[in-house]
Amino acid sequence: MHLQPLADLVSICVQKGISDVILSPGSRCAPISLAFIRHPKIHARTISDERSAAFIALGMAQQQERPVVLVCTSGSAAYNYAPAVAEAFFQQIPLIIITADRPPEWIDQWDGQTIRQSQIYGKHVKASFDFPDDFNHKDKIWHSHRITNEAILLANQFPEGPVHINVPLREPFYPKEGEFYDFEKPVLEVGTVSAQTVLSEETKKKMQVRLANYKKILIVPGQQKPDIGLVKIINYLAENKKAVVVTDTISNLQSEYTINLHDHFIGFEQISDNLKPDLIISFGKSIISKALKLFLRKSKAPHWHIQPGGYFPDTYQHLSKAIHSQPEQFLNSVGEFMNSDPEFVEKWESTNTKVNAHLGPIISNAAY
Amino acid sequence: MHLQPLADLVSICVQKGISDVILSPGSRCAPISLAFIRHPKIHARTISDERSAAFIALGMAQQQERPVVLVCTSGSAAYNYAPAVAEAFFQQIPLIIITADRPPEWIDQWDGQTIRQSQIYGKHVKASFDFPDDFNHKDKIWHSHRITNEAILLANQFPEGPVHINVPLREPFYPKEGEFYDFEKPVLEVGTVSAQTVLSEETKKKMQVRLANYKKILIVPGQQKPDIGLVKIINYLAENKKAVVVTDTISNLQSEYTINLHDHFIGFEQISDNLKPDLIISFGKSIISKALKLFLRKSKAPHWHIQPGGYFPDTYQHLSKAIHSQPEQFLNSVGEFMNSDPEFVEKWESTNTKVNAHLGPIISNAAY
Numbered sequence: 001m002h003l004q005p006l007a008d009l010v011s012i013c014v015q016k017g018i019s020d021v022i023l024s025p026g027s028r029c030a031p032i033s034l035a036f037i038r039h040p041k042i043h044a045r046t047i048s049d050e051r052s053a054a055f056i057a058l059g060m061a062q063q064q065e066r067p068v069v070l071v072c073t074s075g076s077a078a079y080n081y082a083p084a085v086a087e088a089f090f091q092q093i094p095l096i097i098i099t100a101d102r103p104p105e106w107i108d109q110w111d112g113q114t115i116r117q118s119q120i121y122g123k124h125v126k127a128s129f130d131f132p133d134d135f136n137h138k139d140k141i142w143h144s145h146r147i148t149n150e151a152i153l154l155a156n157q158f159p160e161g162p163v164h165i166n167v168p169l170r171e172p173f174y175p176k177e178g179e180f181y182d183f184e185k186p187v188l189e190v191g192t193v194s195a196q197t198v199l200s201e202e203t204k205k206k207m208q209v210r211l212a213n214y215k216k217i218l219i220v221p222g223q224q225k226p227d228i229g230l231v232k233i234i235n236y237l238a239e240n241k242k243a244v245v246v247t248d249t250i251s252n253l254q255s256e257y258t259i260n261l262h263d264h265f266i267g268f269e270q271i272s273d274n275l276k277p278d279l280i281i282s283f284g285k286s287i288i289s290k291a292l293k294l295f296l297r298k299s300k301a302p303h304w305h306i307q308p309g310g311y312f313p314d315t316y317q318h319l320s321k322a323i324h325s326q327p328e329q330f331l332n333s334v335g336e337f338m339n340s341d342p343e344f345v346e347k348w349e350s351t352n353t354k355v356n357a358h359l360g361p362i363i364s365n366a367a368y
Numbered sequence: 369m370h371l372q373p374l375a376d377l378v379s380i381c382v383q384k385g386i387s388d389v390i391l392s393p394g395s396r397c398a399p400i401s402l403a404f405i406r407h408p409k410i411h412a413r414t415i416s417d418e419r420s421a422a423f424i425a426l427g428m429a430q431q432q433e434r435p436v437v438l439v440c441t442s443g444s445a446a447y448n449y450a451p452a453v454a455e456a457f458f459q460q461i462p463l464i465i466i467t468a469d470r471p472p473e474w475i476d477q478w479d480g481q482t483i484r485q486s487q488i489y490g491k492h493v494k495a496s497f498d499f500p501d502d503f504n505h506k507d508k509i510w511h512s513h514r515i516t517n518e519a520i521l522l523a524n525q526f527p528e529g530p531v532h533i534n535v536p537l538r539e540p541f542y543p544k545e546g547e548f549y550d551f552e553k554p555v556l557e558v559g560t561v562s563a564q565t566v567l568s569e570e571t572k573k574k575m576q577v578r579l580a581n582y583k584k585i586l587i588v589p590g591q592q593k594p595d596i597g598l599v600k601i602i603n604y605l606a607e608n609k610k611a612v613v614v615t616d617t618i619s620n621l622q623s624e625y626t627i628n629l630h631d632h633f634i635g636f637e638q639i640s641d642n643l644k645p646d647l648i649i650s651f652g653k654s655i656i657s658k659a660l661k662l663f664l665r666k667s668k669a670p671h672w673h674i675q676p677g678g679y680f681p682d683t684y685q686h687l688s689k690a691i692h693s694q695p696e697q698f699l700n701s702v703g704e705f706m707n708s709d710p711e712f713v714e715k716w717e718s719t720n721t722k723v724n725a726h727l728g729p730i731i732s733n734a735a736y
Contacts, residue, residue, distance in 0.1 A: 079492075083444040109683050110458075110654035123484040286479070286480065314477055
């Protein structure tokens with residue numbers, strides 16, 4: 001079976017926990033689509049428009065918290081994925097993008113539906129792989145298994161994101177009569193043993209001492225999925241006035257203890273002067289409120305950002321500490337040592353309450 | 369006026385003969401859009417969806433035979449242009465793609481609508497420029513003029529194609545009250561003096577001698593715009609049986625003298641054996657007929673391709689001569705020296721006639 005490495009590709013996907021693929025059909029990608037469709041453990045859906053297909057895969061991967069596979073044919077089909085690929089990259093959502101391609105000798109020979117697909121997503125994928133263009137040598141088959149393993153491992157690794165596998169294919173595109181994709185063939189699947197990022201006792205103590213220096217601590221969670229553990233520690237810190245927690249809608253952490261209406265008052269200078277923090281602690285991705293973002297930038301407070309690894313952005317222009325940790329773990333370890341000035345906490349809470357008193361009647365009477 | 373270099377950008381576009389721009393509005397690109405809208409000689413249209421905007425610009429540029437400008441805002445807006453940009457690149461259609469961007473210091477800081485726009489179209493533009501991010505030094509203003517000139521010159525140069533100008537912008541995005549874009553300010557516009565690519569008399573003689581060696585000459589024009597001069601020499605050569613001219617629909621060269629129904633018979637082996645050329649002469653871009661493409665590849669005949677310059681593709685896998693010339697000029701110079709075997713010409717013509725006799729009644733009775 002000349003297309004067996006494509007069956008292996010699907011086998012590895014399944015062994016690594018992938019269950020969903022979105023296909024945008026075409027002639028060149030037919031053998032890849034067939035391999036996915038025929039695997040009994042794959043749920044394949046067909047969406048012809050590649051731009052939509054990629055955004056739907058993005059949402060599914062976000063929801064399922066595991067990679068979703070995209071398969072399209074050669075030519076500008078691949079480029080129609082690009083807006084969603086960039087979104088997945090910055091949203092840190094895992095996607096396995098498989099694009100069928102002409103074999104290398106046909107690139108730039110003016111053959112139909114031939115563009116320059118290698119590395120087509122530039123700086124908006126975690127990695128881009130070129131699948132072997134034939135499987136005549138056993139090392140090429142090993143290489144195709146390597147690429148598939150590496151792509152899925154990378155997509156799943158913090159920070160998660162899209163990876164691209166470009167698959168050059170020569171005719172014939174279909175199995176011959178009597179040939180079949182063998183999904184039972186043993187393939188080398190690289191397993192994962194995960195480790196946690198844990199702060200040492202010594203480091204924890206240091207951080208606890210440092211935190212005692214701050215009296216106006218603002219915790220500003222960014223965009224993230226709902227997380228019960230985080231909700232618990234965040235509410236504990238807010239309820240006990242250890243810190244003020246300002247929660248954007250997309251942080252999925254709002255509660256009765258947190259500041260949720262900041263967007264309605266943080267822009268007014270006479271108010272915000274009293275609300276300035278002397279330490280900002282953030283985690284998750286970016287926030288949506290432009291007013292809050294500008295307020296935090298203007299405060300010039302030192303800023304600690306917590307994430308297990310990867311590139312640390314400086315959204316508020318005063319990043320002073322890149323903390324390699326799980327946010328929940330960090331806050332549980334040091335939260336007890338936060339002690340904000342009660343006056344500072346009170347100012348935030350009373351402002352929020354005042355706005356709520358005004359907004360409440362307006363919202364309940366508004367015609368939607 | 370802090371945005372004057374954007375007015376200069378528009379002034380240079382107008383001086384270089386550009387009249388049309390398609391705007392996809394956004395906040396970051398507002399000052400660029402305004403500059404185009406306010407210029408009295410620019411016809412600006414607004415199309416919100418960037419993917420559609422780019423394809424519409426593509427069609428307009430193809431029709432007008434001069435560059436059309438695209439303007440979009442920062443973020444994945446730019447990536448939505450990508451499918452049309454790739455199409456423009458391979459179709460050799462000039463586009464000036466202007467993308468507004470965050471200034472460099474805000475890239476990768478998790479600010480909203482910020483992706484990695486520099487070089488975003490990879491290998492599918494002729495060039496990609498980064499506009500200066502401020503104009504505090506006079507050399508930066510000169511640089512912005514250079515970029516605009518160079519981009520338009522490149523887009524117009526054979527083979528024509530898309531160029532990208534990425535424009536980082538800081539707030540404020542709007543002119544202050546009383547400020548205006550000055551389109552009368554002198555800017556350095558680089559003019560163009562075009563030269564023709566002309567074969568020397570000596571070269572022409574050599575080619576004439578060589579052509580006499582071939583008895584089965586097939587002229588296969590590829591995709592191109594309608595061209596009266598080409599129609600004339602092509603019809604002359606076909607009518608006088610100097611060569612067989614096989615015209616795909618997209619060659620825009622069909623006439624009563626040319627072979628137009630090849631797609632209906634060229635795939636049949638018993639027929640095509642008698643039709644094999646001993647020389648293929650092509651010009652224009654690729655052909656659409658897969659059957660003809662395979663027939664030409666299988667013929668293994670030497671293949672001469674004519675174009676003034678640039679990369680020479682080898683669509684039929686037997687490219688033997690890259691002829692730097694205007695096709696019309698070349699055919700007018702050497703066509704008289706083509707002398708195909710009358711039997712060869714007759715076989716093509718009689719097959720075409722036979723197919724026509726069968727197809728005619730079918731087509732006229734078909735229910736559309």
